[in-house]
Structures are given as structure tokens and as C-alpha cells.
Amino acid sequence: MGIEVVVEGLTKSFGKQNIWQDVTLTLPAGEVSVMLGPSGTGKTVFLKSLIGLLKPEHGRVLINGVDMVNGPERDIFETRKLFGLMFQDGALFGSMSLFDNIAFPLREHTRKKESEIRRVVMERIEVVGLLGAEGKLPGEISGGMRKRAGLARALVLDPQIILCDEPDSGLDPVRTAYISQLLIDLNAQIDATMLIVTHNLDIAATVPDNMGMLFRRELVTFGPREVLLTSDEPVVAQFLAARREGPIGMSEEKDAATLAAEAAALPEPAGPREIVPQLEPSPGMPPRRAVMRRRERVLGMLDRLPPAARAAIERTYAASGAATLTLPTSGSGS
């Protein structure tokens, strides 16, 4: 099973530029989480901070008791081996075949024999649907194939935590849908904790168990997907509706007068936002073990969630036939 990642009071600046401050959240073990946020809000910086490649000035990132910010370098180095990283561009070596690219971490970090390396690499190549392309160079294949090769490479060391930086960048909507399904199938197969950074609304709506958003140097929210998807925070509503009206500007934040004028011109929302169902693993895949754990966890926190999120969660679990569940009384509490 994947490992819980606990982030406490994380603050990162570069010189005088504060990127974000006091970020606190927990990535639940084995669940899929998405971090949204406009360009430049520090999502990639956040991923790099989780693996200890960047050092925030304050706060902790705890993984199996190791603090990836302030812990001993030796422990951080060892803990990093639990991670699989998929970068935006696949980060493949252009002069190496896909096979050699995917084998690279095994050759660098293990003493496995070539026959064993071949077995592992071919297994992962099959998982991401690239059988037959292993001899090709990265320049000879499409962007979507390069992404999948990057994912295969992230998987060779049997990671328990997978970080994906914009898995959809440069992909058309159909390829993005395939990548979304692949991420869910992967979670079903290996039960790893996953964090995906994306701007893509389809991935955000269909893939994660949990969602968060960074904006104006803060974590706006992080929690079960229903919390963000029903949120009436202006920045979340603007992002999810992909509209110009709202706090997110083209290059800089808008002033109060502009915001007020835009808000006055906007039509009243027609009703609660529609939440599309989360993707299920493909036929033939094992069920996601995270689903049951998440259900326990989320139902345990129901009383502390905003009413709209609570109603959405109750609808989700009622629709998925959770007849055996006793939902905490709604209408009481918050």
C-alpha cells in the first residue's frame, strides 16, 4: 500500500519572492489527489519540496517518520527511493531507446541482472500500453507515448508514492482521457499514493479522490474531491468554470473594483454544480483498494465538511450502492 504524506506549515520563497506559505495537508495513503492552481502558483515547486529537491524555509514533510525538509540527507536519499516521478515532458534521454530510458533507474539504483531488468521493464511497458515501441527513440514517437514512457520509467522501482507533473500537457482531449484512465488503472494495480499537478479540468473532475488548489501564495483548500467541486470560493468557481471573470487575471491579480464589476455582471448560478462520477478501473483490473479506505475516512469527517460537499458525498455513496453504510445524520452539525 502507498504511504501517507503529511505536509505541515510549509513555506517556500526564492529570495524575496514568497511562493506559498503555511501549506498544510495530508495525502492519504494509496489515494489519488490532484493539486490545481493557475500558472506560476508554485505547483511544481510543491512537488519538488515533497521529495526534498527544494528546501522550504519553514514546515515539515513527513514520510514514514522522515522529514524531507530538515531530516538527515541520508534518510531523505533513502526515502526518495519510494517515489516515482513523472515530469511534464517525460524527461526522457533523447539518444536512448524507450527500453533504455525505462531501464535507466534500475541500472542506476539497483544491482539487478540484465535479464531481471528486461523482465521488469517489459512488464511496465505493457502496463502503459507501449509494447512494440520499446526500441524507438523518444523523438520517433508522439507526445502521448512519451508521457506513457515517462510513467513507465516512474514505475520501475515499485514506487509507493507517485508524483505526476501535468500528465496532460501537450496532449489532445482523447489522449488526456486515456492518460486519466491509465492513472486510475495504475492506482488499482499498485495502490500507490498519487499526487497529480494539472490545469486540466477533465482530469480534475474524473480522476482524484482528493483535490486541492494553490492561489495567491496559499492553499485555498484541500480535501475530498466533493469539497472543491462544490466550493463557492470565487477562485475555485472561476477555475472550474474556465471563465475570465474572477480573481485570476491574465498576468496579475485583479483589483477590487474590477472584481466587483465582474461579479455584478455575472448571471446567478443556475444551481449546484454538477459532479461527474469518478473513473472506475478498466474491466479486468482489480478494484481500487483506496476506495474502501477513502469511504471510511470521508464518512468519518462528514460532520466537519461544508453542507454542499456533505450532500454531494452522501449522493455519491448512495448512488454507489452503499446500502450497508450508516451515514452520520445530515442536517446536524455544520
Ligand SMILES: Nc1ncnc2c1ncn2[C@@H]1O[C@H](COP(=O)(O)OP(=O)(O)OP(=O)(O)O)[C@@H](O)[C@H]1O
Ligand atoms: N529554482 C528556482 N529559483 C527561483 N525561482 C523559481 C525556481 N523554481 C521556480 N521558481 C519560481 O516559482 C514560481 C512558481 O513556479 P512553478 O513552476 O512551481 O509554478 P507552477 O504552478 O508549476 O506553474 P505552471 O502551471 O505554469 O507549470 C515561479 O514564479 C517560478 O519562476
